[in-house]
Amino acid sequence: MATEQSRITIFDTTLRDGEQSPGCSMNHQEKLRLAHQLDRLGVDVIEAGFPIASDGDFEAVKVIAKVIRRPIIAGLARACRPDIERAWEALKDAARPRIHIVLATSDIHLKYKLRITREACLAQARESVSFAKSLCDDVEFSPEDATRTDPDFLCQVLDAVVEAGATTLNIPDTVGYTVPSEFGDLIATIRRRVKGIENVTISAHCHNDLGMAVANTMAAVAAGARQVECTINGIGERAGNASLEEIVMTMRVRHDRYPYETGVVGEHIFPASQMLSEITGVPVQPNKAITGRNAFAHEAGIHQDGMLKNPLTYEIMTPHSVGVPDSKLVLGKHSGRHALAIRCEQLGYQFDRRALDDIYRRFVRLADKIKHVEDHHLLELIRDTHKPAGSATPLFEPLSATVAAAGAASPSSYESSKPFPMAPQTSAFAVPAPIAADHPEQQQEDYLWGV
Ligand code: KIV
Numbered sequence: 437m438a439t440e441q442s443r444i445t446i447f448d449t450t451l452r453d454g455e456q457s458p459g460c461s462m463n464h465q466e467k468l469r470l471a472h473q474l475d476r477l478g479v480d481v482i483e484a485g486f487p488i489a490s491d492g493d494f495e496a497v498k499v500i501a502k503v504i505r506r507p508i509i510a511g512l513a514r515a516c517r518p519d520i521e522r523a524w525e526a527l528k529d530a531a532r533p534r535i536h537i538v539l540a541t542s543d544i545h546l547k548y549k550l551r552i553t554r555e556a557c558l559a560q561a562r563e564s565v566s567f568a569k570s571l572c573d574d575v576e577f578s579p580e581d582a583t584r585t586d587p588d589f590l591c592q593v594l595d596a597v598v599e600a601g602a603t604t605l606n607i608p609d610t611v612g613y614t615v616p617s618e619f620g621d622l623i624a625t626i627r628r629r630v631k632g633i634e635n636v637t638i639s640a641h642c643h644n645d646l647g648m649a650v651a652n653t654m655a656a657v658a659a660g661a662r663q664v665e666c667t668i669n670g671i672g673e674r675a676g677n678a679s680l681e682e683i684v685m686t687m688r689v690r691h692d693r694y695p696y697e698t699g700v701v702g703e704h705i706f707p708a709s710q711m712l713s714e715i716t717g718v719p720v721q722p723n724k725a726i727t728g729r730n731a732f733a734h735e736a737g738i739h740q741d742g743m744l745k746n747p748l749t750y751e752i753m754t755p756h757s758v759g760v761p762d763s764k765l766v767l768g769k770h771s772g773r774h775a776l777a778i779r780c781e782q783l784g785y786q787f788d789r790r791a792l793d794d795i796y797r798r799f800v801r802l803a804d805k806i807k808h809v810e811d812h813h814l815l816e817l818i819r820d821t822h823k824p825a826g827s828a829t830p831l832f833e834p835l836s837a838t839v840a841a842a843g844a845a846s847p848s849s850y851e852s853s854k855p856f857p858m859a860p861q862t863s864a865f866a867v868p869a870p871i872a873a874d875h876p877e878q879q880q881e882d883y884l885w886g887v
């Protein structure tokens with residue numbers, strides 16, 4: 437295996453391991469729809485399912501294998517003939533089929549789950565890979581629970597499956613137990629000790645039980661793995677798999693540390709995440725890196741002020757680079773005058789500083805009560821300025837006389853009967869173009885004013 441090669445194979449298992457997460461099962465039409473999106477996204481391998489698991493999964497793998505022609509299509513099989521035959525039956529029409537065989541190798545799995553000896557495991561691994569190889573050139577082998585397997589025995593099994601014809605050795609951290617330094621060492625050990633390793637690809641498959649799936653995957657890549665197994669939004673068994681978008685964007689944003697390339701088209705990341713969420717009905721956690729709704733949202737006044745001047749102050753990648761339509765400034769109690777003024781302007785209102793100060797004080801009190809100030813709240817708050825004296829609204833206290841008197845501060849010739857401009861019912865708004873840096877004193881003042 438050429439580790440000097442910097443191209444990393446992206447093996448997407450959203451349709452197999454991802455689908456195994458509670459609430460994420462998909463029928464074959466849904467799988468096919470997502471497979472088309474994974475193809476557009478540019479992944480190299482789509483693991484379409486586990487054909488022996490159900491007739492539905494068999495059909496899904498079969499139709500994906502027939503229809504999606506660019507990427508490799510993989511199907512999972514346990515290390516036994518019926519599984520391998522069923523997988524091959526589903527995969528055989530693929531332009532580029534791959535049989536993926538899994539067999540546990542840790543003592544705890546051998547003793548309690550499989551109830552076989554190490555010797556029997558070694559023989560089963562060898563035989564199943566030989567059989568798969570007689571059907572398909574491209575065979576991946578996964579020693580399940582590799583990170584809790586005795587490294588000597590692990591290398592013995594890997595020697596045997598390479599000899600039997602495996603082309604990819606996938607090293608799963610099945611229970612999400614390892615940590616980056618240990619996993620990197622394990623990959624280095626495998627590279628040093630397994631015979632014929634230079635002719636096969638080492639792959640990493642990490643689960644997120646300790647929240648380290650992506651960090652462990654990156655450590656494996658740094659140690660020589662050239663395939664990563666991952667899922668959209670990090671879905672997967674229990675705490676999930678390493679998230680595709682986090683791995684890919686780590687390699688892009690920190691290319692200085694991870695100088696590797698992938699075939700992923702960044703602009704298709706967010707659409708893939710949205711499609712998955714729509715199909716499964718499982719929402720993305722708001723603070724999920726890259727694809728969560730808050731990943732490009734800013735509420736703190738200091739941050740909003742910086743973002744309005746230059747988005748690079750608080751964003752390490754552009755939302756567009758991952759297909760997110762725009763950064764959002766969310767109006768809440770942490771927002772500053774700068775963001776409030778910009779939003780008022782976007783809604784068609786300009787205020788001088790005194791007027792804005794007054795609105796700002798009331799805005800903060802309101803935000804304390806209702807958390808997120810939506811455009812319609814803000815419009816009501818502005819309209820309140822023009823209410824005839826004595827009338828009251830449940831949400832807002834009247835603005836001070838200063839603002840009411842400052843007719844010039846509100847939209848000219850505004851009448852209370854006039855309808856408000858149409859605005860989306862959201863407090864999140866797009867970041868305008870950066871402010872030119874030609875007035876430094878003004879900008880410093882804006883900074884203090886922004887919070
Ligand atoms: O986590 C795991 O061990 C797996 C294997 C099938 C690779 O998903």
Ligand code: ZN
Nearest residue numbers: 453610641673
């Ligand atoms: Zn897994």
